[in-house]
Amino acid sequence: MCVGLANQLDVEALRGVAVQVAGEAADLARTVRDEAVTDGAVDTKSAETDVVTAGDRAAERLVRDRLAELRPGESVLGEEEGGDHALDGLRWVVDPIDGTVNYLYGFPWYAVSLAAQVDGRSVAGAVVEPVSGRVWSAALGVGAFLGDRRLRVSAAERLDLALIGTGFAYTVERRKVQAETAGKLLAEVRDIRRSGSAALDLCAVAAGWLDGFYELGLNRWDWAAGALIAAEAGARLRLPGESGDGFADGTLVCATPGVADDLKDALLRFGGV
Numbered sequence: 001m002c003v004g005l006a007n008q009l010d011v012e013a014l015r016g017v018a019v020q021v022a023g024e025a026a027d028l029a030r031t032v033r034d035e036a037v038t039d040g041a042v043d044t045k046s047a048e049t050d051v052v053t054a055g056d057r058a059a060e061r062l063v064r065d066r067l068a069e070l071r072p073g074e075s076v077l078g079e080e081e082g083g084d085h086a087l088d089g090l091r092w093v094v095d096p097i098d099g100t101v102n103y104l105y106g107f108p109w110y111a112v113s114l115a116a117q118v119d120g121r122s123v124a125g126a127v128v129e130p131v132s133g134r135v136w137s138a139a140l141g142v143g144a145f146l147g148d149r150r151l152r153v154s155a156a157e158r159l160d161l162a163l164i165g166t167g168f169a170y171t172v173e174r175r176k177v178q179a180e181t182a183g184k185l186l187a188e189v190r191d192i193r194r195s196g197s198a199a200l201d202l203c204a205v206a207a208g209w210l211d212g213f214y215e216l217g218l219n220r221w222d223w224a225a226g227a228l229i230a231a232e233a234g235a236r237l238r239l240p241g242e243s244g245d246g247f248a249d250g251t252l253v254c255a256t257p258g259v260a261d262d263l264k265d266a267l268l269r270f271g272g273v
Contacts, residue, residue: 009090011139014116014124018225019137021066022114022128025059029097029112030130032058053104056080059096059112067092079221087120095221098127099197108132113199115224120241125225127199136203136229144206144232151233154208157258159266162211164255165193165201169217178216184270198252202226205254206233212255212263216248223252236260 032055060080067076071092077083078094092114097103099110108131115125126137136151138144144151156162166182168175182192193210195201198218204210206229218240231237238245238253246268247253255263 009118009123011116011124012142015126015137015139015142017067017070018114018116018124018126019128019135021063021070022112022126023135024066025062025094025096025112025114026128026130028062029055029059029103033103033106033130053097053100055103056097056100060094063092063094063096063112063114077220079219087117090116090118092116093122093221093224095199095219095224098199098222099195102196107196109195109197109200111197111200113221113225115228117224122224122228125228127203127225127229129200136206136226138206138225138229138232140228140232142232144229146203146207151206151229152208153205153230153234153256154211155258156211156256159189159259159262162189162255162259162263163191163193163209164189164263165195165204165210165213167194167196167198167201167215167218174217181267181270185266188266198222199226202230202235202254205235205256206230208256211259212253214251214253214263214267216251218250218252227252227254230254238264 057080060078064076074090074092075083076092080096095113097110098113103110111127111129113127115122123140128135134146136146168178186192198215199222201213203226205213227237227239235254236257240250240252243249253264
């Protein structure tokens with residue numbers, strides 16, 4: 001991270017912007033959901049199971065418009081409209097609806113995720129749930145919060161008693177490999193959960209609702225805010241893009257410190273995620 005720029009940033013102010021804008025986008029996503037589904041405004045992206053609704057597009061457009069007003073001149077990378085992939089400087093990263101399939105079906109575990117990153121590292125972010133109204137947020141060095149309540153990861157120390165979250169890709173070939181890994185891991189942990197939203201799974205680790213989470217193939221917008229929230233709550237993370245540790249570059253592993261090493265060792269033993 002550029003030290004000069006980092007020292008100039010008010011990360012709490014950035015967190016406030018993330019909370020405000022993600023909250024507005026969450027309100028919009030909730031409002032348009034029924035209309036989008038009723039009108040059949042559903043397209044697909046990488047596969048027939050990879051859906052994007054009118055709600056995704058409207059929420060991202062709102063985020064971009066509001067950031068242009070509140071933080072003029074700062075770049076934005078989003079799931080639906082893309083953007084500058086260069087890591088240099090300050091950039092906002094938005095997933096307008098993380099858990100789009102849940103959103104489509106009315107399953108209430110989806111969220112708007114918005115993070116501010118400097119040189120590719122998250123410094124502030126928010127994950128807002130449209131249905132429950134829960135607001136998760138964090139700022140680098142300040143802590144992680146659910147509303148006004150400070151978050152802390154669980155005190156779990158045994159992998160065999162740990163509750164672990166995961167996710168699966170949209171492509172059949174990758175899902176088969178991930179299912180094999182999950183099947184093997186089931187024999188080593190308390191149980192496995194698959195919710196459909198990586199951002200919220202990372203928040204769940206931060207709150208101690210999960211003891212760990214792992215997934216292969218996440219995009220930056222899937223984890224930019226949630227990973228910071230987990231880290232500020234005390235979680236240990238292996239982020240996509242890291243290399244030299246035996247994992248595929250696109251693997252994310254997040255866990256409370258007491259089980260982090262054991263979880264990573266188990267996943268490596270099973271040959272991938």
